[in-house]
Amino acid sequence: MRHKGILVGMYVRESERGSGLADDIVNAVIEHARAQVEQLQLSVATTNSRAIRFYERMGFEKYAMEPRALKMGGNYIDEFLMMRFL
Numbered sequence: 001m002r003h004k005g006i007l008v009g010m011y012v013r014e015s016e017r018g019s020g021l022a023d024d025i026v027n028a029v030i031e032h033a034r035a036q037v038e039q040l041q042l043s044v045a046t047t048n049s050r051a052i053r054f055y056e057r058m059g060f061e062k063y064a065m066e067p068r069a070l071k072m073g074g075n076y077i078d079e080f081l082m083m084r085f086l
Helices: 021-034 049-057
Strands: 004-006 039-045 061-072 075-085
Touching: 021 039, 039 049, 039 061, 049 061, 049 075
Parallel strands: 004 039
Antiparallel strands: 039 075, 061 075
């Protein structure tokens, strides 16, 4: 597992969305990770189409879907598992 890095908890305030800040953050993570690991993984709610498009634009690819990955109240949310080779 030492060859894998995990991007967890990415969030950009609504007022900063579209500013390029998210690109800068993920690019900085990717550059730092290159010296440490061979690939990055993340998960994203299947309902979050904006985030999915963003991660795909950043070079991440879906490789699986985890049903009921999250539970909020009585509702379940599926997540796509995504990865990018470095």
